[in-house]
Amino acid sequence: MGAALVIGACTLTGRAVAKAFAERPRQLRALRSSLQELETEIVYGAVPMQEALEHLAARGDPLVRKFYSLVLTALENMRGRTAAEAWSEALEKWQGSTYLTQDDLVTLRVLGNSLGVSDRLDQQKHLRLAGEKLALGEAGAWEVAAKTVKPWNYLGLLGGLVIVLIFI
Amino acid sequence: MGTLKPFSDIQVDKTANQSLKPGGSPLEMVLDLLPSNLSQVLSHLTPEILAQVEEIRIRQGRPLMVRCHQREHFVNFNGVSQDSDRAYLVTREDVNRTVQVLTGSSLYAVEEELRHGYLTIPGGHRVGLAGRVVVKDGQVETIRNIAGLNLRLAREFPGAGSAILPYLVDRHTKELRHTLIVSPPRCGKTTILRDLVRQVSSGVPELGLMGRTVGVVDERSEIAGSYKGVPQLDVGLRTDVLDACPKAQGMMMLVRAMGPEVIVADEIGRPEDFQALEEVINAGIKVLTSLHGRDLSDLEKRPSTRALLERGVFERLVFLSRRSGVATVEQILDGRTLKPV
Numbered sequence: 001m002g003a004a005l006v007i008g009a010c011t012l013t014g015r016a017v018a019k020a021f022a023e024r025p026r027q028l029r030a031l032r033s034s035l036q037e038l039e040t041e042i043v044y045g046a047v048p049m050q051e052a053l054e055h056l057a058a059r060g061d062p063l064v065r066k067f068y069s070l071v072l073t074a075l076e077n078m079r080g081r082t083a084a085e086a087w088s089e090a091l092e093k094w095q096g097s098t099y100l101t102q103d104d105l106v107t108l109r110v111l112g113n114s115l116g117v118s119d120r121l122d123q124q125k126h127l128r129l130a131g132e133k134l135a136l137g138e139a140g141a142w143e144v145a146a147k148t149v150k151p152w153n154y155l156g157l158l159g160g161l162v163i164v165l166i167f168i
Numbered sequence: 169m170g171t172l173k174p175f176s177d178i179q180v181d182k183t184a185n186q187s188l189k190p191g192g193s194p195l196e197m198v199l200d201l202l203p204s205n206l207s208q209v210l211s212h213l214t215p216e217i218l219a220q221v222e223e224i225r226i227r228q229g230r231p232l233m234v235r236c237h238q239r240e241h242f243v244n245f246n247g248v249s250q251d252s253d254r255a256y257l258v259t260r261e262d263v264n265r266t267v268q269v270l271t272g273s274s275l276y277a278v279e280e281e282l283r284h285g286y287l288t289i290p291g292g293h294r295v296g297l298a299g300r301v302v303v304k305d306g307q308v309e310t311i312r313n314i315a316g317l318n319l320r321l322a323r324e325f326p327g328a329g330s331a332i333l334p335y336l337v338d339r340h341t342k343e344l345r346h347t348l349i350v351s352p353p354r355c356g357k358t359t360i361l362r363d364l365v366r367q368v369s370s371g372v373p374e375l376g377l378m379g380r381t382v383g384v385v386d387e388r389s390e391i392a393g394s395y396k397g398v399p400q401l402d403v404g405l406r407t408d409v410l411d412a413c414p415k416a417q418g419m420m421m422l423v424r425a426m427g428p429e430v431i432v433a434d435e436i437g438r439p440e441d442f443q444a445l446e447e448v449i450n451a452g453i454k455v456l457t458s459l460h461g462r463d464l465s466d467l468e469k470r471p472s473t474r475a476l477l478e479r480g481v482f483e484r485l486v487f488l489s490r491r492s493g494v495a496t497v498e499q500i501l502d503g504r505t506l507k508p509v
Contacts, residue, residue: 043276046276046277047274050272079269080200080201080203080204081269082265082269083268083274116275116276117275118276119276119312120276123276
């Protein structure tokens with residue numbers, strides 16, 4: 001009975017670690033595609049920020065959608081607030097539910113500061129730059145995921161077995 | 169012809185549509201739109217001053233100021249002062265945040281407005297902008313590094329036009345007469361025009377004036393204060409507004425498309441405006457318009473307006489001044505005989 005519990009717990013831990021490695025590139029990809037959408041809205045549609053955020057909060061990856069709806073809520077809650085402030089506030093709340101690294105979050109934070117403060121061309125530059133940085137992180141993350149996801153899945157199970165064997 | 173009371177004394181017309189304004193004075197709503205540090209400073213103004221504010225001046229590195237009917241005040245955390253050294257100094261951050269907040273963090277979406285040098289914000293208030301202007305091919309492309317803002321509050325005075333309206337309606341046909349309002353800047357020209365639009369559009373039973381379909385060419389977004397195409401100020405039930413549209417073209421568009429009975433344009437001045445006006449009149453549509461000027465001799469000096477006077481295009485000429493408060497009616501002349509009515 002105890003042995004089964006130990007093996008179960010270790011397997012789950014292994015799965016969780018594997019998931020973290022598998023999720024980060026996926027989340028980065030979803031974020032990147034949302035930034036492309038934002039670019040389309042801003043640069044080609046000149047859609048006001050609030051409306052653009054509404055669009056982003058209504059479709060796409062659930063986690064990324066959640067982020068944009070947090071920004072939207074922060075923006076609407078208090079008038080007299082800039083999108084940059086709402087963005088950074090939402091980021092604080094949201095980052096806990098992601099597998100993003102500090103580097104990824106810094107990229108997003110920097111992007112937030114320039115959101116909506118300049119003309120279309122300049123906005124495009126900032127969005128592209130952030131997109132490229134996330135893409136770099138994503139490429140690395142895929143590689144890491146390919147190497148680590150499977151081992152971690154087994155490592156949990158095997159580790160549990162080892163512990164059980166030692167105690168028996 | 170007697171003088172009108174200043175706006176602050178005018179009794180508010182109860183028939184005016186108040187539902188357009190969701191409560192609070194215009195200034196309170198604007199304070200709501202400003203970044204918190206500026207609205208905090210301004211919230212220390214006394215109610216008497218708050219009620220009179222016409223403009224808020226936000227200039228980087230210089231004192232925060234409000235302009236009332238008669239004078240300008242420096243603002244600080246204790247209210248107002250006449251001493252510029254004790255005033256709140258506007259920081260770069262203040263200006264940047266104000267621009268961001270007023271554009272809804274969408275500076276990229278107001279490029280056309282930047283080219284004209286002003287924005288219209290919810291409530292119909294106008295924000296004039298100053299800063300570094302970027303020119304391309306001899307045309308203003310945009311304003312970068314915005315360093316100064318002038319927030320002009322749009323104030324509605326329902327009933328501001330009531331005193332002159334009876335002179336503008338033909339006693340027999342109950343039709344509006346072709347009217348030109350002449351006034352120097354800041355004398356309430358646009359406010360009176362807006363109220364006349366509202367009354368003509370909704371109708372005034374006491375004068376036997378039925379509601380008319382009114383078309384407004386609002387080149388500078390001042391009459392209707394449109395935000396995203398929707399008038400924010402009460403311009404009556406039967407009013408169509410072409411917002412930010414050049415006047416001459418706009419008048420023709422209205423004639424062709426909207427079937428107006430009255431066409432309104434503010435501050436005509438260019439030759440093509442006068443030409444368009446005459447076409448409108450020839451089409452059997454009444455015109456209600458305004459012009460910068462002081463008095464009759466002023467109009468007679470300018471070739472374009474002299475020609476209009478000589479041909480008797482307008483039936484009524486209304487002259488305004490600030491002699492005893494904003495919107496003092498100096499004279500109402502018959503446009504054909506040039507004699508007071």
